[in-house]
Amino acid sequence: MLNADFLSSPLLEAVEIPDFDKSGPGRFHNRELSWLGFNWRVLEEAQNTRVPLLERLRFLSISANNLDEFYNVRVAGLRELARAGNTTPAHDGLTPVEQLVLINEDARKLLEAQQTTYEALRSEMEDEHISILDKDSVGKNDKAYLSDVFLNQVFPVLSPLAIDPAHPFPFIPNLGFSLALQLERSSDKRPLMALLPIPHQIDRFVTLPSSNGTHRALPLEELLLLHLSSLFPGYKYKSHCTFRVLRDSDLEVEDEAEDLVREFEVALKRRRRGEVVRLKISTDAPTALRQTIMHELHVSTDEVVEVKGMIGLADLGELVLDNRPDLLWPSFVPRVPERVQDHDGDMFAAIRQKDMLLHHPYETFDMVVRFLAQAARDPDVVAIKQTLYRTSKKSPIVEALCEAAEDGKSVTALVELKARFDEAANIRQSRRLERAGAHVVYGFLDLKTHAKISTVVRREGNSLVTYTHYGTGNYHPITAKVYTDLSFFTCDASLGRDATKVFNYLSGYAQPEKLDNLSISPISLKPKLLEMIDKEIEHAKAGKPAEIWAKMNSVIDPDVIDALYKASNAGVKINLVIRGICGLKPGIKGLSENIRVKSIVGRFLEHSRIVCFGNGHGLPSKKARVFISSADWMGRNLNRRVETLVEIENATVKAQIVSQVMAANLADVAQSWVMAPDGSFTRPEPPKGKFAFNCHRFFMENPSLSGRGSAGASDVPKLTHTKD
Structure with a gap:
């Protein structure tokens, strides 16, 4: 039977916040800052020594890619609102300008932490005979090989570009990565400013011949710096910098598009040419190059981020090597039911x-x-x-x-x-x-x-x-x-x-008039959720067990959050497993003292959406009402998308969701972060005398209940605390 130790673990002790306005905007946590908090948790997995080395490198790559996409879309949208003079506050009370200030402050710290993490991982990789070289550490024996790679695999794709009145500054596409160069003509010492866009069609790292199990990689920009004489014959190298451009990547489609496919094809071209929202440039960039790049890309000082280290950390995913299984997660083959x-x-x-x-x-x-x-x-x-x-x-x-x-x-x-x-x-x-x-x-x-x-x-x-x-x-x-x-x-x-x-x-x-087991947004999904929360409130007021378990990626819809606050005040016990954005503030007396929020970040990306209501019997219970969904609890999902909320009535499937999937998620310690009232997250300590339970490991070792065959047991697997 189910070992429900996790049920005995108390909620975090609720805190009293003096003069807290429980009906004001302060009851919500800012969406954008909450997302940055999630990406901090991803980065901290790159620093987690319990995670295999190359998997940590993968987490760093994911964190960097996440941050770029965040600026491409979310920050770009806020920037447009701010430029238009929009002062409408978000649900948490912050205006677009105020949000941008806080975002940029936190994001700059995150970028610095990413670079620090990269240097630490690079050192550990050296100890494992995986080297990331620069042009000065390439030996004579390697230069002949690299010359062949350059001439046959790189040179044909390159387009070196002079910058002068006859050659205006070129267009740099979204995520475009370039070398900016200061050169000098050998014959008369005439200066030349030039750009060398680094093509994304070629891998970022060139692998050098190695032996004895070593792996050596040279970044593509370092290869180009080694061969400038082939690209700019007759010129002498003086200085350089690297930079990367992030552009507004949100799409706008005309309301009356006659051909939707054609309209989107046009919109995708517009995305490539969106306004620059961020310029990453190497810290040691020569002043003239920096000023020219900023001027030509029309960026202000606050949109420039100096990077001391490697620009484009997302490309590090190329170095997660399949031939080093000792530095990866143990292999796992998914089961056939x-x-x-x-x-x-x-x-x-x-x-x-x-x-x-x-x-x-x-x-x-x-x-x-x-x-x-x-x-x-x-x-x-x-x-x-x-x-x-x-x-x-x-x-x-x-x-x-x-x-x-x-x-x-x-x-x-x-x-x-x-x-x-x-x-x-x-x-x-x-x-x-x-x-x-x-x-x-x-x-x-x-x-x-x-x-x-x-x-x-x-x-x-x-x-x-x-x-x-x-x-x-x-x-x-x-x-x-x-x-x-x-x-x-x-x-x-x-x-x-x-x-x-x-x-x-x-x-x-044809809008459905009646659905039996299904609710859909934007028509009935949100009203169904609010109705089910209200029913738990009624159970609590009637003195019956009242409980809600939910798992999803994000919770920011204010109506749903307020309904959960109301339920908490009525005595409903609420456990939320929210991987990413959470606009709800748990553990505040008089507002959310019965709400617990945790986030799981680990080997697998938590993505399933589940909600369970005790239905007057508490949880876990055979009489619970159980739903799976395609929707997170966000305004876009509940109001501006077609989404599903499916009620599960099969007893075996219900037991699997409640007593296996949700129970294991709530019991997890090894990969969990617990949210505090101020929106911060901390790792919990494992139960005294026990190893930290790892839900991913549990699921890898135990088959799904409803997929079992005639030879399988009918009971739910027991949750045990295994060594992480």
Whole structure:
């Protein structure tokens, strides 16, 4: 049976804050600062010595990439509001200008910490015979090899650019990385200023020949500095700097676009040319180069960040070497569910037996691919409907849909063109599906379709049976290897009808009049959540056990947060597992003393969205009401997207979610951070005399309850504290 030790662990002691206005904007934590806090937690995993060395390097790369994207989108938007003179405060009371000041202060500290972390990791990598060189540490024997690499693999792609009245400053695209050079003509000592854009089509690091298990890498910019004489013959090197440009990458689409695909193709070109929101430049940049770059890119002093160290730390992901397994996480192969194996891989037979919930990446995402691939080849399948928000470039799901369409089946694909940074890929996928004969629709212009739904209609005897997949994550086989998500498979007729009604809403604007087990935003999802929270308040007032467990990426919607505050004051015990942004302030007397918030950051990226209500019986309980969702509790998800909230009624699946998935997340210590009332996070200490429980390790070692076959046990695995 379940070892529920975690239930005995008390909430953090609530604090009394004098003169705190419980109805004022101070009851909310700022969204942007909360996001930066999450990225600090990611960076701290790069400093965590319990994490393998190259995985720590990966965390550093992720942190750097996250921060760039944050400036591309969120800071760019705030900057536009500030420039337009907008003084409307956010929910926490801060104006755009005030937010920008605080963001830049924290982000500069984060950048410095990233560089400090990089230097520490670089030193540790040296101890493991992995070296990142510079041009001055390249030996004579390597120079011949590097010359060959330069001439044959780099030189043909380069475009050295002089900067003078005849050669105006070139356009530098978003994320563009360049060398700026001061040169001198040998014949008459005439100065020349030049740019050397570093092409992103080439790997950032050049691997040098090595022996005895060593690995040596030279950054591409160092290779270019070694060969300036080939790029600028007749000139002598004087000085240089490196810089990188971040541009506004948000998209705007005309409301009355006649051809949505064509409009997005144009918008993607505009993104490349967005205004510069940040200039990263090396600390030792010569004054003339710095001033010229700032002037030509139209950036102010506060938009310039001097970097003492390596610019573009996101590229360090190239050095996470597969041939050094000793410096990586131990290998893990996702499981094939026992029940699917019992049915010789037949997904439809496994689903017919009973509803099945798979927990990715612990259960392989290949089962979702198999579900659609099997449907494509099954002569009894007559129709497939599928949402696509994000997927891989060579998507096996798109392959299956194309195969089904080419085989004459009715295939409808809802492709969301507004999936940020995946718009171009989604346009390509939609063109390909259309060529195969699928019906491709794009949903609503003013609403993103973020719901994860797939239906397969199969002829069985004289009836048509609908098999449905509801997910919490994207149909992306690559990210599914590292994102934790839930896949719910069912052939329940009411859930199939609900899914079909949602597809009809997306393709024909036919708003569903009645849904049995499903709530959708922007119509009914938020009201359903608020209704369920109110019911817990009623249970608490009636003296019954009242409890809410929820897990998701972000919570910032003010109405939902206020409802949780109201529930806390009524005595409802609330446990939230929020990976990223949290606008709620827990543990404040008279406001949120019954609310606990934790964040889990570890080997896998927590991504599943779950909410459980005690329903008058507390948690865990067989009588709880349990939901999975595609939506975080954010205004965009609840009001401006098409999202799903699916109630789970199958007893085994409910037990899996409550007593396995949520219980393990709440019990986790090894990868957890606990949120304080001021928005800061600290790591908890493991229970006295016990090792820190690690939920990721638990899930890797224990199969999902509803996916077990005839040989599996029927009970929920026991939670034990294992050595991290």
